[in-house]
């Protein structure tokens with residue numbers, strides 16, 4: 622019997638609808654509460670199949686035009702891009718920047734954590750979501766995790782790394798050129814801290830790891846469980862924090878230092894599949910964040926915590942796009958469900974690279 626409670630409450634909203642001859646209509650609302658964080662997501666059944674209203678299809682002509690307009694000012698594009706990038710001090714990183722395959726890591730010019738790097742992904746300025754293959758993503762993750770290792774070796778107080786991506790302008794990316802960002806900090810972000818605290822509470826109350834319980838519960842319910850790539854279990858979020866949220870959970874990997882090269886390849890393969898599927902849905906923008914247990918204290922109070930990833934779509938690339946983050950999300954801290962997670966899981970299962 623799962624200790625995880627996937628709570629749902631319902632409300633109804635009644636009004637006269639001008640699009641239905643001013644007839645009295647009742648819309649049903651389903652409010653889902655995340656079993657760990659208490660985050661609420663609201664699904665209005667009237668919105669089912671009407672994603673276009675909130676997320677119009679990507680305008681690929683406009684997207685290509687934006688790429689052309691920005692390529693000339695992109696500092697990651699020129700063949701001699703290495704001349705324009707910041708570099709780390711020699712005592713920390715003798716090579717200044719880190720390179721692996723198609724990926725290169727260097728300092729962010731305006732860091733938000735003591736260790737904050739940008740990772741250039743390949744030479745191409747513009748890639749649609751079906752053009753981010755596993756090998757490219759794996760190169761990025763490889764330098765990112767190497768940076769985590771080096772930063773915590775150099776300064777053991779750097780215990781809270783996160784791996785992140787803003788993809789395209791609506792997701793907050795200032796560059797169209799594909800890139801990742803890795804942060805390492807002596808303190809966790811607000812959300813990271815909440816995940817750690819709630820996870821400790823769960824362990825105290827249930828004498829079990831929330832993350833292992835979550836994977837087992839989702840597997841047995843089999844409505845949101847997509848599949849697994851190696852140690853990574855992929856699910857659609859029960860109460861998403863953004864549009865089409867997918868999560869990956871690694872119950873057997875506590876932190877990024879434990880990732881092997883094949884764990885990186887498995888992450889890249891799962892992620893590339895999600896992006897390709899989103900492309901078939903005419904989506905073009907996303908945010909990605911991956912969390913882990915504190916690096917230098919992984920066996921005590923956070924021994925139940927493990928690597929955990931969230932990825933959400935953002936508004937599509939269209940002229941004058943409307944944000945998908947308004948009062949409901951930004952200030953009320955809730956989210957809308959447009960595609961039911963159970964349906965999204967079915968779409969994601971198609972051709973999933975299970976292994």
Ligand SMILES: [Zn+2]
Nearest residue numbers: 695698746798
């Ligand atoms: Zn570029």
